[in-house]
Amino acid sequence: MLLVQPQVRQDFPQGNAHVVESAAPLGECARRAAMGHPVISFENVAYSYGGGELLSDMTLRLAPGSFHFLTGPSGAGKSTFLKLCYAELLPTAGHVSLFDREVRSLGRDDVAHMRRRVGVVHQDCQFLDHLPLAANVTLPLTVSQREIDGGDLGDLLAWVGLKHLADALPPSLSGGERQRAALARAIITDPEVILADEPTGNLDWEMSLRLLTLLVELNRMGKTIVVATHDLNLIRQAKAQIAARVLRISNRRLQLAGADL
Amino acid sequence: MARDFLPQLLRRDRQSDRVVPRSGHTAWLTSFTAGAMTFLAVFALALSMAAGRMADRWSDALARTATVRISAPADQIEMQTRAVLDVLATTPGVESARALSDEEQRKLLEPWFGPDLPVDSLPLPRLVELTEDSAGYDADGLRQRLLAEAPGAVLDDHTRWRRPLAVAAGRLRLLGLVSILLIGGTMAGMITLAAHAALAANAQVIRVLRLVGARDSYIARAFVRRFTLRALAGSAVGALLGMIGIAVLPSADTAGGFLTGLGFTGWGWLLPAALPLLAAVVAFTATRFAAFSRLKELT
Numbered sequence: 430m431l432l433v434q435p436q437v438r439q440d441f442p443q444g445n446a447h448v449v450e451s452a453a454p455l456g457e458c459a460r461r462a463a464m465g466h467p468v469i470s471f472e473n474v475a476y477s478y479g480g481g482e483l484l485s486d487m488t489l490r491l492a493p494g495s496f497h498f499l500t501g502p503s504g505a506g507k508s509t510f511l512k513l514c515y516a517e518l519l520p521t522a523g524h525v526s527l528f529d530r531e532v533r534s535l536g537r538d539d540v541a542h543m544r545r546r547v548g549v550v551h552q553d554c555q556f557l558d559h560l561p562l563a564a565n566v567t568l569p570l571t572v573s574q575r576e577i578d579g580g581d582l583g584d585l586l587a588w589v590g591l592k593h594l595a596d597a598l599p600p601s602l603s604g605g606e607r608q609r610a611a612l613a614r615a616i617i618t619d620p621e622v623i624l625a626d627e628p629t630g631n632l633d634w635e636m637s638l639r640l641l642t643l644l645v646e647l648n649r650m651g652k653t654i655v656v657a658t659h660d661l662n663l664i665r666q667a668k669a670q671i672a673a674r675v676l677r678i679s680n681r682r683l684q685l686a687g688a689d690l
Numbered sequence: 691m692a693r694d695f696l697p698q699l700l701r702r703d704r705q706s707d708r709v710v711p712r713s714g715h716t717a718w719l720t721s722f723t724a725g726a727m728t729f730l731a732v733f734a735l736a737l738s739m740a741a742g743r744m745a746d747r748w749s750d751a752l753a754r755t756a757t758v759r760i761s762a763p764a765d766q767i768e769m770q771t772r773a774v775l776d777v778l779a780t781t782p783g784v785e786s787a788r789a790l791s792d793e794e795q796r797k798l799l800e801p802w803f804g805p806d807l808p809v810d811s812l813p814l815p816r817l818v819e820l821t822e823d824s825a826g827y828d829a830d831g832l833r834q835r836l837l838a839e840a841p842g843a844v845l846d847d848h849t850r851w852r853r854p855l856a857v858a859a860g861r862l863r864l865l866g867l868v869s870i871l872l873i874g875g876t877m878a879g880m881i882t883l884a885a886h887a888a889l890a891a892n893a894q895v896i897r898v899l900r901l902v903g904a905r906d907s908y909i910a911r912a913f914v915r916r917f918t919l920r921a922l923a924g925s926a927v928g929a930l931l932g933m934i935g936i937a938v939l940p941s942a943d944t945a946g947g948f949l950t951g952l953g954f955t956g957w958g959w960l961l962p963a964a965l966p967l968l969a970a971v972v973a974f975t976a977t978r979f980a981a982f983s984r985l986k987e988l989t
Contacts, residue, residue, distance in 0.1 A: 517901065537986075538905050545903035555898050559711040571709065572904035614902070 466529055468493050468622050468653050469514050474523035476509055483509055485681045487523070491655065493621065496648045496671050498664045499657040500686060501678035507657040508552065510678065511624050514655065515547045516540050528621075545573055548615030550625035554607045556599035562610055563595040569618045582617075589613045589643060604631035612643055622653040629660055637663055645670050710895060710912045716888040720881055720917055721924030724969050727877040728925040731870050732932025732962045738866025739961075740952045745859030748852065755848060758818040762842035770840040771816050777839050778820055783827030787820040877969060878976040885917055885980035896988060910981035914974060921973030925966035933962050
């Protein structure tokens with residue numbers, strides 16, 4: 430069992446010129462940080478699939494504003510761990526809480542509402558191929574029936590370097606463009622937590638660094654970040670810039686691996 | 691659910707309409723099914739209404755009337771006819787009675803034997819038509835009196851064959867209504883299958899929508915609205931074609947049979963015109979049920 434409680438950041442930056450301005454999140458993060466409430470917590474969590482236990486006895490509290498890398502060999506359960514974090518999967522044992530609410534107690538509408546507070550960058554990006562990039566990026570706003578500000582969207586697409594591809598369909602995008610578009614979609618609702626599953630898996634080093642820079646900027650704005658990755662160089666690069674912690678899944682259990690890197 | 695029907699149907703959200711891609715075969719299958727079923731429903735409705743009218747007409751035409759048939763040798767027929775009329779004139783409950791003329795009898799037989807039937811030379815029974823008053827008469831007592839006064843007279847009070855006809859017409863009307871229910875049920879089943887197919891084909895779309903925070907009601911609405919509008923459009927075409935088909939049938943006045951009486955009159959034309967709305971309600975309910983049951987299977 431491992432208890433991870435990274436230091437709560439005290440130095441939330443005051444925004445970034447490239448990022449869509451938002452009203453609530455910084456205040457919410459600061460409030461949660463002040464109260465010491467984790468945004469995501471696992472208590473003795475296990476997950477079994479097909480008769481075998483994939484994850485076992487995981488205890489973890491992710492503080493608001495923290496930055497974590499999640500590593501481990503292929504098939505170790507990194508994606509499963511992230512899916513437990515946004516309630517796509519339910520633990521077979523133990524308790525997972527999102528924003529202080531036990532996921533098993535959430536109704537389907539509650540889960541939908543929670544997911545608006547968690548931006549996810551999936552390994553395979555998962556776009557709606559019949560919609561142009563801009564519509565895919567604004568999808569979280571569309572489904573929550575919130576207004577889409579064209580100026581903010583333009584700023585966001587410019588921030589991830591995709592403004593010129595706003596009308597392109599996802600199948601025509603390169604791997605790096607898709608990953609950046611997925612990041613833009615993940616943050617357009619100004620979520621408190623961003624989960625990224627192998628976001629640099631298909632990218633070259635230069636593009637990986639660019640994506641890392643975006644994630645670091647978001648963390649400096651107070652977002653809680655969890656990145657599942659194999660890329661140790663990327664982790665070292667990040668640790669040079671921020672106080673990132675490294676979690677490792679090994680033998681179905683979670684370990685703090687920061688000292689090894 | 692009923693209160694959601696009109697708002698969901700009328701409120702167009704261009705963004706949410708786009709999130710589900712337009713799928714080919716389920717689109718035309720829904721429209722075609724709704725159109726074909728509504729076309730059949732128009733005819734079932736026309737059949738039901740025609741049967742209803744026929745039952746009413748038979749009841750009205752035959753109600754409170756009866757016939758006395760007098761079969762007697764030629765030299766006694768006039769005497770027995772007078773005796774029957776005398777008996778009827780003194781029977782409580784009989785409002786009026788009269789013997790049919792040869793011309794009237796010829797017209798009665800004309801559909802079977804043609805217009806040139808020599809009634810005078812045939813040993814046809816004489817018919818006396820009576821109309822009862824509101825109190826009615828005692829049929830058994832009248833038969834006894836007729837037997838005593840005119841041995842060749844037989845009272846036919848019509849109920850013997852009117853009742854089965856009226857029952858048959860009523861059953862026909864019921865069959866028409868049952869047909870409409872079956873057609874509606876079949877349409878609901880077909881649209882449910884089409885909706886399930888569309889939901890299965892768009893499983894990945896639904897998964898993405900769920901992952902970015904879409905509620906089930908939002909996802910369902912995108913499908914429900916589309917299927918409802920498709921059913922409404924298909925059904926409107928089917929209803930229009932059915933009404934045209936009914937309108938071009940020969941009228942009852944010129945041909946005078948049951949089938950030619952198949953149709954609508956006056957306000958009755960509003961009923962087939964309302965079928966598309968009914969189809970839309972069926973499609974709305976079926977798709978909504980299919981969508982929510984399918985979505986509950988997904989995380």
